[in-house]
Amino acid sequence: MNIEPGDYVEVATSKGSVRGILLPRPEYGEGNIVVIKLDNGYNVGVIAKEIRLIRKGERKERERRGEIKNLKGLPTISIIGTGGTIASYVDYKTGAVNPALTAEDFIFTVPEIVKEANIRAEMVFNILSEDMKPEYWIKIARKIKDEAKFSNGIVIPHGTDTMSYTSASLSFMLEKLPFPVVLVGSQRSSDRPSSDAYMNLISAVKVAKTDLGEVVVVMHATSSDDKCLIHRGTRVRKMHTSRRDAFKSVNSRPMGEVGEEVKFYGEYRKRDDKLVLRDKMDEKVSLIYFYPGMKSDLLESLLDGMHGAIIMGTGLGHVSSDLLPILRKNIRDGVVVGMTSQCLYGRVNLNVYSTGRELKNAGVIPLEDMLPEVAYVKLMWLLGNYDLSKVKKLMRENLRGEISNRRFLE
Amino acid sequence: MKCGIEIHQQLNTKKLFCDCDSRLSDNVIGKVIRILRPTQSEMGEVDRAAVEESLKKRKYIYEITDNSCLVELDEEPPHEMNLEAIETALKVSLMLNAKIVDEIHVMRKIVIDGSNTSGFQRTALVAMNGYVDTKFGRVKIPTICLEEEAARKIEEKDNYVVYRLDRLGIPLIEIATSPDMKSGEEVKEVAQKIGYILRATKKVRRGAGTIRQDLNISTGQGRVEIKGVSKLNMIPKWVENEVKRQEMLKEVAEILKERDARVHKEIYDLTDIFTNTKSKIIAREIKNGGVVLGLKLERFAGLLKSDKFRLGRELAERVRVIGIRGLFHGDELPAYGISGKEVEKIRKKLNLGDDDSFVIIAGPEEKVRLGMEKVIERAKMAIHGVPDETRAPKDDGSSIYMRPLPGAERMYPETDIPPIRIPNSYIEKLKRELPKMPEERVKDLVSLGISEQDAWQILHMGMEDEFEKIAKKYGYPTIVARAMINGCRDIDYEPVFKYLNEGKFAKEAVDDIVLRMCNGEKFEDILSEFKESVNVDEVIERIVKNKIEFIRERRENAFKPLMGIAMKELRGKVDGRIVSEKLREKVEKIIESSS
Numbered sequence A: 001m002n003i004e005p006g007d008y009v010e011v012a013t014s015k016g017s018v019r020g021i022l023l024p025r026p027e028y029g030e031g032n033i034v035v036i037k038l039d040n041g042y043n044v045g046v047i048a049k050e051i052r053l054i055r056k057g058e059r060k061e062r063e064r065r066g067e068i069k070n071l072k073g074l075p076t077i078s079i080i081g082t083g084g085t086i087a088s089y090v091d092y093k094t095g096a097v098n099p100a101l102t103a104e105d106f107i108f109t110v111p112e113i114v115k116e117a118n119i120r121a122e123m124v125f126n127i128l129s130e131d132m133k134p135e136y137w138i139k140i141a142r143k144i145k146d147e148a149k150f151s152n153g154i155v156i157p158h159g160t161d162t163m164s165y166t167s168a169s170l171s172f173m174l175e176k177l178p179f180p181v182v183l184v185g186s187q188r189s190s191d192r193p194s195s196d197a198y199m200n201l202i203s204a205v206k207v208a209k210t211d212l213g214e215v216v217v218v219m220h221a222t223s224s225d226d227k228c229l230i231h232r233g234t235r236v237r238k239m240h241t242s243r244r245d246a247f248k249s250v251n252s253r254p255m256g257e258v259g260e261e262v263k264f265y266g267e268y269r270k271r272d273d274k275l276v277l278r279d280k281m282d283e284k285v286s287l288i289y290f291y292p293g294m295k296s297d298l299l300e301s302l303l304d305g306m307h308g309a310i311i312m313g314t315g316l317g318h319v320s321s322d323l324l325p326i327l328r329k330n331i332r333d334g335v336v337v338g339m340t341s342q343c344l345y346g347r348v349n350l351n352v353y354s355t356g357r358e359l360k361n362a363g364v365i366p367l368e369d370m371l372p373e374v375a376y377v378k379l380m381w382l383l384g385n386y387d388l389s390k391v392k393k394l395m396r397e398n399l400r401g402e403i404s405n406r407r408f409l410e
Numbered sequence B: 001m002k003c004g005i006e007i008h009q010q011l012n013t014k015k016l017f018c019d020c021d022s023r024l025s026d027n028v029i030g031k032v033i034r035i036l037r038p039t040q041s042e043m044g045e046v047d048r049a050a051v052e053e054s055l056k057k058r059k060y061i062y063e064i065t066d067n068s069c070l071v072e073l074d075e076e077p078p079h080e081m082n083l084e085a086i087e088t089a090l091k092v093s094l095m096l097n098a099k100i101v102d103e104i105h106v107m108r109k110i111v112i113d114g115s116n117t118s119g120f121q122r123t124a125l126v127a128m129n130g131y132v133d134t135k136f137g138r139v140k141i142p143t144i145c146l147e148e149e150a151a152r153k154i155e156e157k158d159n160y161v162v163y164r165l166d167r168l169g170i171p172l173i174e175i176a177t178s179p180d181m182k183s184g185e186e187v188k189e190v191a192q193k194i195g196y197i198l199r200a201t202k203k204v205r206r207g208a209g210t211i212r213q214d215l216n217i218s219t220g221q222g223r224v225e226i227k228g229v230s231k232l233n234m235i236p237k238w239v240e241n242e243v244k245r246q247e248m249l250k251e252v253a254e255i256l257k258e259r260d261a262r263v264h265k266e267i268y269d270l271t272d273i274f275t276n277t278k279s280k281i282i283a284r285e286i287k288n289g290g291v292v293l294g295l296k297l298e299r300f301a302g303l304l305k306s307d308k309f310r311l312g313r314e315l316a317e318r319v320r321v322i323g324i325r326g327l328f329h330g331d332e333l334p335a336y337g338i339s340g341k342e343v344e345k346i347r348k349k350l351n352l353g354d355d356d357s358f359v360i361i362a363g364p365e366e367k368v369r370l371g372m373e374k375v376i377e378r379a380k381m382a383i384h385g386v387p388d389e390t391r392a393p394k395d396d397g398s399s400i401y402m403r404p405l406p407g408a409e410r411m412y413p414e415t416d417i418p419p420i421r422i423p424n425s426y427i428e429k430l431k432r433e434l435p436k437m438p439e440e441r442v443k444d445l446v447s448l449g450i451s452e453q454d455a456w457q458i459l460h461m462g463m464e465d466e467f468e469k470i471a472k473k474y475g476y477p478t479i480v481a482r483a484m485i486n487g488c489r490d491i492d493y494e495p496v497f498k499y500l501n502e503g504k505f506a507k508e509a510v511d512d513i514v515l516r517m518c519n520g521e522k523f524e525d526i527l528s529e530f531k532e533s534v535n536v537d538e539v540i541e542r543i544v545k546n547k548i549e550f551i552r553e554r555r556e557n558a559f560k561p562l563m564g565i566a567m568k569e570l571r572g573k574v575d576g577r578i579v580s581e582k583l584r585e586k587v588e589k590i591i592e593s594s595s
């Protein structure tokens, strides 16, 4: 009989025999090793001489969850899934981690959510954060527009790697919002008891119930599970590879915090009575990280065929002077080139040093204190929706809180 | 009787999944607060309530120490498993005749008491099907695991627990035997032998709390784990007492069944009976607004407390863990200030016959009601026999109820750590590098001139290498052995025997010197007291000169009496062996010259 993963087997090895459930071979590791889940729960890898079937494994149907009754008086919140495992549960028999796909799954995973809101949930696609593309941003934006008919707020679970790009793109595309759009992620996957997903998700739902009319990111404030911060979608950046409090507002204060209650620190845009969506994106924009020794032919190829480019320059916003001719030429040909800083913190200024002044004279647009990734998304969006002179003008204007005139000591 | 043992030994490598030092620390440099929740799995509607409960209830406060990093904080994925720790675990496995797996897979074992910041303990099975032989026979060792130590509990309150991260992540070797052992002496022997093997690797941590043993004891009904039996010498006593306890419980069950005993659910409020009680405990509880509740135990009389039976204690232990101390039962009353009249009133109110007994608990009503639930639960179990329990050992050889035995462990793969391939060539290499087995090591030591018993003792203390070095370099094997056995582990013995060998003091002084060093005195300071030491050569010269005729007359027979004279003067100041050597030399010279 055919032996498949899930079957209970006896494996003969040169060191004796081992009994347990045959597991699927993980993508790494050597081919001749089989992985067995022993009766005591441990997995071990053994070199198999022979595998004998003891009994076939049971095919497990995906568990059906009971229907959820909506409660009167609670707002409806739409959860728009994009993939990832912010909400997931473990099958201890096989060790598989299953993502929450439906509203029922979400409630099963985070039961206390039902006290906050009636939940609608749908996956628009299931991809890894790093595989995100502008076309997916547009899909999410359109889905948000569709949900406006049913919902009082939107929560978007999202992988953390590119969450700030998505939050920036939604900020620009959704010109007017009748409800909050809250992106949320987790730095510890939710199959762990210590996951930050639960608090982040609950906090996100709480923010989605407020009178906010902006796109925000809600994530842990500190390493402790005591509160979350609300970051403006155009100001937030992942600043640590693994910590719970990886997300920081750069060049601005967070908009507020969520403990038991939501607390806004200052001004914010309120809910509008309608939703306005401009969902065009010109993908012919590059984001260029300058480094000492960068060759002009590389820069040239990065600009080839592009309608715009955002440069992450050094310090106040510089690149080496031997790159100037290429930039001049491309700008003359109609490419929009904006300057941001690798420092991330602080405002670019092209007036202080001669290279800066030359860049400015060449037509490079200094982009104030905008984050490079936000500038990149903004330029794509502007090029998709406005003519060139408008694009150049709007790049320097504050549209969604992405630029500020004043910065302070924290 | 079937008994098994589980041994957990900390290693002194770096931590298992990061580069922090494996030690305890009092240097607390920060704190974080965390909440853990059971992950959703095969949970039904019922468990959902438990989830909510767990959410509002407990916060875990973690103290960050100088020897912890983002990994212990669960803020950074684990690094690859420490190679030195793996190697140590594999060597131990080989010494225990176990078969090493071809690929090690790290698992996550769910633990949500907060002792792991992640909510799970990382653990990996490294070898299977080993055994250990002692004079009692062979005991199987089905599994040997390498896992991470939990955080150290510092403080526990109703709504929070404080843990320190210093201990979290220290590598632990877990060795579990089959329940093959038949006596406490055998368990002790096996524990000792495994202990020797662990220490032979020289990679284990030493000192209080660095090795922990759990006993599994079953006498045919129920499984009992006695957790944390640290003193090996006490193991036979704990086993013996636990077997007695289980036999007693089985007998109790037989009698209860025969009598058709019953546990009723009704709980009676008896507070009125005690309005003027002389019992201080009950009076105080009532004064604080508490109640006295009673429970009828039909046909339980004589089993709660008598010469033979002690079921009452079992009931009391169950409520002690929720903080109730004021439990009394029918077999022990009247006593403790509770009068005969009060007992009579209780019996009347509960409508008890001669065969019936009862339990009363005084305290705040909510707590007492919870306590009564526990009593009912335990009393019902008594009819069936020995319940599955985790018990804590007590110093007097008895044990006390801790909690029910945990169910099957929930495990799933640690996806952050790729499987570790263990090639046969590596195992062969390790086999060539294995330390000697304890028996061989004992033979080595015995060959240096000490008794087998002392050799085992030195091995047990882990001082065999130091002993061997000193005894080979300076001699005095029995004195070195005695000094180490009576002394302590953390002093440097070598200079003592170096200076003894140089004749700075006599061997009679060694015990005293070692004792003083163990009490914290510096060896140099003690040595300075022997500074104005006599000139041995001068003394011997003088004695020989005075007795020269005697030597010429008695020849070789003169040595013994002269030695007596010399030692009278030099005892405690110079080692007799040196005196003897020097004296013999002189005497022989004179005999030679005179012949």
Ligand SMILES: [Zn+2]
Pocket (backbone or CB within 6 Å): B015, B018, B019, B020, B067, B068, B069, B070, B071, B072
């Ligand atoms: Zn560490």
